[in-house]
Amino acid sequence: xxxxxKDIIKKEGEIVELSGWVSxxxxxxxxxxxxxxxxxxxxxVVFLPGNAEAHKTAEEIxxxxxxxxxxxxxxxxxxxxxxxxxxxxxxxxALEIEILNKAETPPIEIQNDGYEIGEEIRMKYRYLDLxxxxxxxxxxxxxxxxxxxxxxxxxxDFIEIETPILTKSTxxxxxxxxxxxxxxxxxxxxxxxxxxxxxxxxxxxxxxKYFQMAKCFRDEDTRGDRQxxxxxxxxxxxxxxxxxxxxxxxxxxxxxxxxxxxxxxIQEKPFPVITYKEAMEKYGTDRPxxxxxxxxxxxxxxxxxxxxxxxxxxxxxxxxxxxNPFSAPKPEFINDLLDKKDIGKILTTQYDVALNGxxxxxxxxxxxxxxxxxxxxxxxGIDKEKAEKNFGHMLEAFKYGTPPHGGIAxxxxxxxxxxxxxxxIREVMAFPKTGDGRDLMMEAPSEAEEKQxxxxxxKFGS
Ligand code: ASP
Numbered sequence: 025x026x027x028x029x030k031d032i033i034k035k036e037g038e039i040v041e042l043s044g045w046v047s048x049x050x051x052x053x054x055x056x057x058x059x060x061x062x063x064x065x066x067x068x069v070v071f072l073p074g075n076a077e078a079h080k081t082a083e084e085i086x087x088x089x090x091x092x093x094x095x096x097x098x099x100x101x102x103x104x105x106x107x108x109x110x111x112x113x114x115x116x117x118a119l120e121i122e123i124l125n126k127a128e129t130p131p132i133e134i135q136n137d138g139y140e141i142g143e144e145i146r147m148k149y150r151y152l153d154l155x156x157x158x159x160x161x162x163x164x165x166x167x168x169x170x171x172x173x174x175x176x177x178x179x180x181d182f183i184e185i186e187t188p189i190l191t192k193s194t195x196x197x198x199x200x201x202x203x204x205x206x207x208x209x210x211x212x213x214x215x216x217x218x219x220x221x222x223x224x225x226x227x228x229x230x231x232x233k234y235f236q237m238a239k240c241f242r243d244e245d246t247r248g249d250r251q252x253x254x255x256x257x258x259x260x261x262x263x264x265x266x267x268x269x270x271x272x273x274x275x276x277x278x279x280x281x282x283x284x285x286x287x288x289x290i291q292e293k294p295f296p297v298i299t300y301k302e303a304m305e306k307y308g309t310d311r312p313x314x315x316x317x318x319x320x321x322x323x324x325x326x327x328x329x330x331x332x333x334x335x336x337x338x339x340x341x342x343x344x345x346x347x348n349p350f351s352a353p354k355p356e357f358i359n360d361l362l363d364k365k366d367i368g369k370i371l372t373t374q375y376d377v378a379l380n381g382x383x384x385x386x387x388x389x390x391x392x393x394x395x396x397x398x399x400x401x402x403x404x405g406i407d408k409e410k411a412e413k414n415f416g417h418m419l420e421a422f423k424y425g426t427p428p429h430g431g432i433a434x435x436x437x438x439x440x441x442x443x444x445x446x447x448x449i450r451e452v453m454a455f456p457k458t459g460d461g462r463d464l465m466m467e468a469p470s471e472a473e474e475k476q477x478x479x480x481x482x483k484f485g486s
Pocket of ligand 1: 217218219220259348386387388431432433
């Protein structure tokens with residue numbers, strides 16, 4: 025039966041069977057050493073000449089070969105202990121070795137952290153890139169945090185609900201990815217920029233507490249902390265006010281830090297809440313970096329920013345929403361919204377959470393009455409007819425007893441990136457796109473077959 029490498033420290037003197045990859049081989053003639061790696065760790069294996077068959081095989085093996093080794097767990101003499109390895113007080117004396125698979129020389133170095141390797145080649149060979157320790161750690165940590173979030177929310181009576189990927193265009197401020205319909209030529213699905221409308225419709229549907237690790241798609245220029253597709257921790261709750269959503273999320277953020285990053289320090293708890301006006305006046309940004317000591321990599325300064333203006337002027341002189349067209353104004357501005365009066369002064373219920381100067385999440389209480397949503401749409405230049413066409417389902421739904429509701433979404437990749445001290449969200453995603461939006465491993469985007477285009481009735485050129 026297979027033993028995981030991390031467990032050999034409990035098996036001194038026993039014969040174990042290990043499976044994994046060869047990281048390094050050092051051939052000292054008589055003695056051959058390999059560092060063997062599996063998902064749990066690394067250990068040194070030694071091949072002695074007395075074990076002729078295993079020794080002979082060991083002469084042949086190369087880095088990244090996949091092997092199965094039977095050997096005894098020996099304690100190393102004190103002066104040979106490797107303090108850099110968790111298993112460093114032990115080594116495996118190989119008795120038998122079986123080659124499970126050979127490997128060509130990897131086109132990229134995978135024993136180091138890989139920061140200096142060109143992005144193109146790392147992304148092309150992402151499956152090899154993922155083997156490096158740093159990415160193993162990031163992806164595993166991400167999964168653990170995700171699982172923790174799920175159980176936290178489930179304990180708080182939330183249910184995870186998947187919402188469609190093939191859907192309808194919804195304004196979130198970015199460009200949509202469109203998918204042509206074969207059955208209805210000339211018609212398109214849009215990939216969701218976020219599950220905003222679905223989660224609100226789930227509230228109409230009486231689900232009350234929803235969350236989802238949601239894939240979101242935005243066709244915008246990629247930056248270090250942006251990708252064309254990314255993951256939001258998305259949630260929505262019924263019968264809540266701003267403080268309820270903020271409090272729950274703050275508790276979750278604090279618990280994640282305390283459990284997974286005990287070495288880090290949250291500068292201020294409860295998180296300071298500052299208004300947009302104050303943030304702009306004092307810090308010149310709506311996601312201020314409140315760290316008292318910026319040289320301290322373990323300091324986490326969270327803050328909430330509230331009281332954003334609901335609307336801002338467009339270049340053409342009209343109005344657009346600052347965050348989310350589905351937000352409700354602060355209660356004292358509801359009449360101004362309905363009357364379309366003093367539009368520039370209306371404040372929204374939006375709350376953003378920033379961490380060390382980066383926005384990690386944002387949400388709001390929503391308009392749950394059709395007339396308020398309609399008024400918002402009208403202010404941003406969507407007339408009744410267009411509102412009916414694009415948002416008729418929301419306006420209709422809100423007629424049937426919609427509970428007051430609100431929610432939030434975190435940029436989950438970005439959050440993990442910050443906590444892991446990574447410079448780019450690609451470092452915490454298994455299969456990210458390059459800076460210019462390509463998947464170099466799969467070679468996407470790619471041309472479609474003539475037959476597919478025909479079926480979709482798509483023609484290019486003149
Ligand atoms: N859907 C919003 C976003 O993607 C988040 C929210 O308001 O819940 O930014």
